[in-house]
Amino acid sequence: MSLPVTHIRVTGVTRITPRTARITFEAEQLEDGVGSAPDQQVKLCFPRPGQDAPVLPAGGDDPMGWYRAYLALPEPERPWMRSFTLRRRRPGSALLEIDFVLHGAAGPAGDWAGRARPGDRLGMVGPSELYAAPLSFASAAAAADWVLLAGDETALPAIATLLEALPAGTAAVVLAEVADRAEEQPLPAPAGTAVRWLHRDGAEPGRLLAEAVAAAELPAGVPFAWVAGEASAVRTIRRHLVDGRGVPKASVEFSGYWRHRLTQDDAPTAEDLADARERLDRTTAG
Structure with missing residues (x-):
């Protein structure tokens, strides 16, 4: 499986809420048709201080080899890497839209996004099947009696793409937690969808x-x-659905995007590793 790696350049920045910036990028290389699936993740690579663009090993057919080459870069040169969900790929172009939740100077991604201007460059790993959802959302939704989408502001880009991919006539419930009322944003909710903001x-x-x-x-x-959203909350919700409401494990797709009081650079906890193993098992079983 090939791992696409490229640089992307900012072409526009829009504040869609006081704490969310939608940034449009143009990719130097982007295969036709990729990046249009719902809940499609990519890895963004952020430059170190003093760099105009991040240093990236070349892509290839060995994803683990690429990651080893990335880790082999001297730490002062190695870019910070973070996961994001594509909000949209504009049809017929190499333009991508990615939403950033701005937490001030709490981390390299938010700090960079708060200062982003046209012409700024990042690295991008993906889109790739390696970072795609393990289940086909359309088929899973069509086989269910109804759909529940629950997440915080970091999950809203994925939730929006999933709503756009809902099979016609599917009943859906959306529960979305945000910082305050000003952080609500329009969602492409089709008829039959109930949206509740928290x-x-x-x-x-x-x-x-x-x-x-x-x-x-x-x-x-x-x-x-x-x-999806804060990892411990996602874990609590999943346990409630499975143990408290009898929802089959196979009918719950879950992802802890971030951890309260911990960064992606901190070591994974035992529960993080258990979640990762289960997600891997589901991917290989599918």
């Missing part, structure tokens, strides 16, 4: 979302549930 207003991230799922009067039947 405003943290200073509460601990993920708590309102987990409580809302636990207390919700959900439709009858077996759903397909997609849950």
Whole structure:
């Protein structure tokens, strides 16, 4: 399986909410047709101080070989790498839209996005099947009685792409936790979709979302549930759906995008590793 690696250049920056920037990039290389699937992740590589663009090993047919070459770069040169979901690839072009939640100077991605200007460059690894959702959303949604999409602001780009991919006539429930009312944003919710916004207003991230799922009067039947956001909240919600509501494990797609009080550079916890193993098992089984 080939691993596409390229540089991307900022062509536009739009604040879609006070704390969310939608940045449009043009990729130097992008194969036709890739990047249009829902919930498609990429790895973005951010330059170190003093660099105009990140240093990247060349792509190829050996993803693990590429990652070893990346790790072999001297630390002062090695770019910071973070995962993001494509919000949109503009048809017939090499233009990509990616949403960034701005947390101030809390990390390399948010710090870079808060200062991004046209002409700035990043590296991009993907889109690739390696970073695609392990399940076919359209087929899983069509086989379910209804769909649950639950996440925080980091999950909104994926939720939007999943709503756009919903099979016609599918009933869906969206529970979205954001910092406050100003962070609500338009979602492409088709008829039959109920959207509920949850405003943290200073509460601990993920708590309102987990409580809302636990207390919700959900439709009858077996759903397909997609849950993403802060890792411990995602774990709590998944356990509630499986153990508390009897949803089959195979009907819950989950992803902990970030960890409260920890960064992606911190070591994974035992629960993080357990989640990763289960996701890998589901991918290989599919």
